[in-house]
Amino acid sequence: MHSMAMEFSVDFAVLEHLRGYPDDLHRYANLMKQAHPRGQSAVAFLLGRPGSGDFVETVCRYVRDGVAIITAVAAAEAAGLPPRDFLDRVASREDFPAPLWRRDHRALWRRDEVAAYLRAWKERASS
Numbered sequence: 001m002h003s004m005a006m007e008f009s010v011d012f013a014v015l016e017h018l019r020g021y022p023d024d025l026h027r028y029a030n031l032m033k034q035a036h037p038r039g040q041s042a043v044a045f046l047l048g049r050p051g052s053g054d055f056v057e058t059v060c061r062y063v064r065d066g067v068a069i070i071t072a073v074a075a076a077e078a079a080g081l082p083p084r085d086f087l088d089r090v091a092s093r094e095d096f097p098a099p100l101w102r103r104d105h106r107a108l109w110r111r112d113e114v115a116a117y118l119r120a121w122k123e124r125a126s127s
Contacts, residue, residue: 007041010063014043017059020073020083021106024056055106062100068111069100075107075114079121090121 011032018025028042035045043060051057062069070078076086087105090096097113 007044008036011036011042013063014056014060017063017069017071017074018056020071021055024106028056055101055103055108058101058108062108067100069108070111070114072105072107075109075118078115078118090118 014028015025018028031042031046035042038045043064046057046060047064059069059071072087072091073083075091076083079086079090081090083105087107091099091107095117097109097117099107099109101108
């Protein structure tokens with residue numbers, strides 16, 4: 001059985017992934033305000049409803065399941081590019097790891113796959 005602190009800690013992990021997505025961040029913060037007074041994490045609250053498969057729900061599911069993910073915003077920062085440039089110039093390459101989930105400018109990948117790709121990409125660029 002999880003303690004309440006552990007239950008709520010997953011909410012803060014989700015928040016980290018929503019940085020750069022103001023509408024999604026706002027929506028999730030509102031879910032936290034609804035769930036926490038009930039003694040429930042926003043992740044449990046959201047995933048206890050019928051699924052929509054949207055970005056926030058998908059982030060919640062991966063975080064809950066312990067999958068180390070990275071968003072397009074965070075991957076772009078790691079590459080030193082604005083998110084749109086990253087998606088157009090790097091993530092669209094055939095050799096870039098396949099996303100776990102993608103819709104428009106929102107995307108999720110396995111963090112270790114993107115980190116390995118970006119290390120090699122930076123090495124090629126500096127050669």
